[in-house]
Amino acid sequence: MQANTDPTSYLTQSDAVKARFDKLKQREVILEVKNLTKVYRGAKGETTALKDVSFKTHRREFVCVIGPSGCGKSTLIRTLAGLENYTSGEVLLDGKPVTGPGRDRGMVFQGYTLFPWLSVKKNVMFGLEMNGMPTEEASREVALWLELVGLEKFANAYPHELSGGMKQRVAIARALVNQPRILLMDEPFGALDAQTRCKMQTHLMEIWRNIDITILFITHDLDEAILLADRILVLKAHPGEVQELIEVPVPRPRSPDQLFTPEFIATKARLEELIHPPTAPVDEDAVSVPSRMIRFVNVADNVE
Amino acid sequence: MGSNWFAVRQELTPERRKFLAIASFLLPLLVWALVSYVPFIWHPMVKVTSPGDVEYFQVDMLVNKATFEEETATMQEEGKQLPLGVASNPIYLPPPHKVVEALSTAFTTAPVQRDGLWLHQSLWQSIQVIFWGFVISSLVGVPLGILAGTYSAVSRLFEPFIEFFRYLPAPAFGALAVAVLGIYDGPKIAIIVIGTFFQQVLIISNTTRKLDYSLLEAAMTLGTSRWKLLRHVVIPGVMPELYRDQRILLGWAWTYLIVAELIGTSSGITWFITQQARYEHFENVYAAILIIGIIGLGTDMVLARLGKRLFPWDKPANKE
Numbered sequence: 081m082q083a084n085t086d087p088t089s090y091l092t093q094s095d096a097v098k099a100r101f102d103k104l105k106q107r108e109v110i111l112e113v114k115n116l117t118k119v120y121r122g123a124k125g126e127t128t129a130l131k132d133v134s135f136k137t138h139r140r141e142f143v144c145v146i147g148p149s150g151c152g153k154s155t156l157i158r159t160l161a162g163l164e165n166y167t168s169g170e171v172l173l174d175g176k177p178v179t180g181p182g183r184d185r186g187m188v189f190q191g192y193t194l195f196p197w198l199s200v201k202k203n204v205m206f207g208l209e210m211n212g213m214p215t216e217e218a219s220r221e222v223a224l225w226l227e228l229v230g231l232e233k234f235a236n237a238y239p240h241e242l243s244g245g246m247k248q249r250v251a252i253a254r255a256l257v258n259q260p261r262i263l264l265m266d267e268p269f270g271a272l273d274a275q276t277r278c279k280m281q282t283h284l285m286e287i288w289r290n291i292d293i294t295i296l297f298i299t300h301d302l303d304e305a306i307l308l309a310d311r312i313l314v315l316k317a318h319p320g321e322v323q324e325l326i327e328v329p330v331p332r333p334r335s336p337d338q339l340f341t342p343e344f345i346a347t348k349a350r351l352e353e354l355i356h357p358p359t360a361p362v363d364e365d366a367v368s369v370p371s372r373m374i375r376f377v378n379v380a381d382n383v384e
Numbered sequence: 385m386g387s388n389w390f391a392v393r394q395e396l397t398p399e400r401r402k403f404l405a406i407a408s409f410l411l412p413l414l415v416w417a418l419v420s421y422v423p424f425i426w427h428p429m430v431k432v433t434s435p436g437d438v439e440y441f442q443v444d445m446l447v448n449k450a451t452f453e454e455e456t457a458t459m460q461e462e463g464k465q466l467p468l469g470v471a472s473n474p475i476y477l478p479p480p481h482k483v484v485e486a487l488s489t490a491f492t493t494a495p496v497q498r499d500g501l502w503l504h505q506s507l508w509q510s511i512q513v514i515f516w517g518f519v520i521s522s523l524v525g526v527p528l529g530i531l532a533g534t535y536s537a538v539s540r541l542f543e544p545f546i547e548f549f550r551y552l553p554a555p556a557f558g559a560l561a562v563a564v565l566g567i568y569d570g571p572k573i574a575i576i577v578i579g580t581f582f583q584q585v586l587i588i589s590n591t592t593r594k595l596d597y598s599l600l601e602a603a604m605t606l607g608t609s610r611w612k613l614l615r616h617v618v619i620p621g622v623m624p625e626l627y628r629d630q631r632i633l634l635g636w637a638w639t640y641l642i643v644a645e646l647i648g649t650s651s652g653i654t655w656f657i658t659q660q661a662r663y664e665h666f667e668n669v670y671a672a673i674l675i676i677g678i679i680g681l682g683t684d685m686v687l688a689r690l691g692k693r694l695f696p697w698d699k700p701a702n703k704e
Binding site for chain 1: 596598599601602603604605606607608609612616617620621623695696697698699
């Protein structure tokens with residue numbers, strides 16, 4: 081780590097922030113990813129989705145993963161969840177290799193994936209029942225977690241009766257009730273409107289503060305990543321490689337008010353730089369706006 | 385936009401829906417009534433009311449309009465008494481009121497032969513054949529379909545042959561079924577089973593495959609074992625769609641009924657229909673066909689209602 085005294089650099093950490101990171105790194109490692117590589121063999125030959133991805137997360141750390149589209153964020157989290165195989169490397173949870181999906185890694189998907197035939201309560205209870213907990217005990221547990229996400233009044237509602245934000249809160253409770261070691265979240269708020277998303281971010285931070293959970297959170301929203309994360313894992317596309325692991329210098333507790341603090345702006349500038357480099361290579365999704373556009377309206381009818 | 389009858393893919397108001405549902409039945413009825421009661425529409429026959437001097441004419445005899453006119457012309461030429469008649473439809477197209485009459489009298493008329501069956505007994509026979517055919521087909525077809533939709537190995541092993549077999553027309557197995565199962569209900573049930581089963585497996589496996597895979601992934605991340613997935617996610621997840629499939633398949637089973645009942649000894653509603661047609665009681669034939677339709681639509685409506693009760697969480701069903 082280089083010494084940097086520039087107050088506007090994202091690498092500058094206040095003493096409190098630095099102390100917090102030092103303490104965080106003292107904690108035991110929950111998830112360790114070593115040289116993770118995944119190669120798809122398709123009709124058009126081989127595609128490397130992930131190449132040599134390595135990182136560690138400590139207990140009760142909040143890590144966000146961002147990167148341009150096609151960088152393998154989703155592949156990474158799905159591999160960690162055990163939903164996809166990997167070609168080489170290692171994924172260790174508490175030092176033990178991950179083989180297939182399991183209740184020690186909870187997952188929240190962008191598409192909610194609540195079981196439509198089960199009530200909210202039964203959805204949350206699902207994991208406990210699958211793992212053989214007696215109904216009565218499970219029921220008590222569920223009540224606790226529904227209260228945590230503020231949905232105790234909707235225990236008997238069906239998922240189709242809930243709004244997007246509520247559905248995602250149920251999904252979070254459903255994953256957490258199993259008391260996983262790590263919570264994997266794959267763009268969980270991506271489908272929500274801006275206002276709901278903001279509420280959910282605050283809510284998620286509140287949950288994270290109050291329970292013993294490590295979170296790995298995928299997003300493509302830079303503000304969201306900075307607001308939530310202790311560290312941000314920045315991936316680059318084709319192939320998906322780790323570009324940088326940024327320690328977010330924004331002090332906690334966080335709130336949307338910090339959006340314009342120097343640390344926030346500096347971090348965001350750095351992320352912008354990494355994800356949209358000034359000498360942009362070929363980006364298929366990019367829409368180029370021509371500098372001179374044909375005018376279809378009368379000059380007198382100017383809107384600006 | 386509620387005022388527009390032809391808004392693309394927009395639902396109409398409940399009143400309009402009801403109105404159109406009634407109209408959908410009234411429209412064909414109206415056409416039938418017009419053809420039956422308006423003398424100058426169609427009416428290719430003449431019903432003789434007075435034979436005049438035409439030797440072979442009798443009262444109530446139906447003759448072609450052309451023949452009637454020819455005979456009238458001949459009589460006129462010869463100065464004999466002219467025959468009289470009214471325009472009429474062929475015997476195979478009775479007017480609506482006759483059929484409605486038949487609908488009530490069919491159940492109250494004793495069978496012609498002493499050992500014959502009443503209409504309700506014939507119907508009961510048919511319903512039993514359908515019921516057992518459908519139950520037997522479903523007992524194997526539904527589980528097999530779900531398994532094929534869940535496990536690729538099951539699908540690859542069974543579906544190619546089933547795909548082939550479903551093209552074989554069920555009635556083609558009639559003679560074989562009689563040879564194996566005798567002449568009574570056995571072969572009839574077998575035809576219904578053959579007609580339903582193969583489609584059933586394919587349709588249900590397809591429905592099962594349409595279940596959102598991310599639900600299975602979610603269940604796996606919650607610690608569901610592979611064997612529990614089938615019972616706790618796949619089956620409850622496909623239930624409402626499967627139920628809709630079964631309703632459609634039951635309708636298909638009915639269409640095989642008539643052919644099935646002609647195999648071996650004719651029985652059930654088919655026997656009733658062929659008997660009535662033999663004595664040219666066509667209004668009874670129409671009545672019997674109508675009854676099949678009413679039973680079919682009736683059961684489907686009851687099943688649709690039941691479906692809403694059974695799957696309160698199912699959005700499409702509750703929107704219907």
